[in-house]
Amino acid sequence: MAQCILHWDENFTGNALVLNGSISNLSDRSGxxxxxxxxxxxxxxxINSGRWKFFEHxxxxxxxxxxxxxxxxxxxxxxxxxxQLSSVQLLSE
Ligand SMILES: [Ca+2]
Known part of the structure; x- marks a missing residue:
């Protein structure tokens, strides 16, 4: 399964959000x-697996x-x- 982890702060610190698929609006996930x-x-x-595309809006x-x-x-x-990141698309597993 594809897995991408977003980190609230630089150097992989702060809260983390694990994604296993696309998300069209990161406002939908609580911080x-x-x-x-x-x-x-x-x-x-x-990014632990998969290829992903990251969007400003x-x-x-x-x-x-x-x-x-x-x-x-x-x-x-x-x-x-x-x-700036607002949405994430999973391109391939
Ligand atoms: Ca944005």
Missing amino acids: DLPGKDWNDETSSIT VNFQGASMELGVGQYPNMHGFPVGDN
């Missing part, structure tokens, strides 16, 4: 603080980037930057 959600909060990403819109298995300790220099 680690009362009243907060995962929209525009991701600061590092772990909900419903797979805006700037995007494709990433495969690996560890991405921060979003510096990526098309979808720090605290």
Whole structure:
């Protein structure tokens, strides 16, 4: 099963959100603080399996980037930057 982990803070710290498939709006997932959600909060990403596409806006819109298995300790220099991620598409298992 494909697995991607979003991390609230850089270097894989803070709250973590495990994804096993696409999500069109990260606002639908609750965050680690009362009243907060995962929209525009991701600061590092772990991909354990699968190939994924990450989007700046909900419903797979805006700037995007494709990433495969690996560890991405921060979003510096990526098309979808720090605290910008709003939707995630699973491209292949
Ligand atoms: Ca966004």
